[in-house]
Amino acid sequence: MTAYRRFRNVIRIGPVQVATSYDGRGRDKHTAACTAPGCGFAADYDTRAGAELAARTHRCKA
Numbered sequence: 001m002t003a004y005r006r007f008r009n010v011i012r013i014g015p016v017q018v019a020t021s022y023d024g025r026g027r028d029k030h031t032a033a034c035t036a037p038g039c040g041f042a043a044d045y046d047t048r049a050g051a052e053l054a055a056r057t058h059r060c061k062a
């Protein structure tokens with residue numbers, strides 16, 4: 001993940017954090033990232049709903 005991204009609207013669903021950031025090309029992107037050590041799940045979505053759904057349904061391997 002890029003350190004320079006500005007995340008906003010950060011929420012936590014279980015071990016997964018969902019945040020919205022500006023992608024630098026005029027659009028928002030939505031990221032779901034698991035904070036559990038050793039899991040490493042992180043993905044970007046076009047919609048906030050998609051990212052939140054992914055967070056809710058994430059099955060943590062860690």
Ligand SMILES: [Zn+2]
Binds near residue numbers: 036039040041062
């Ligand atoms: Zn996980």
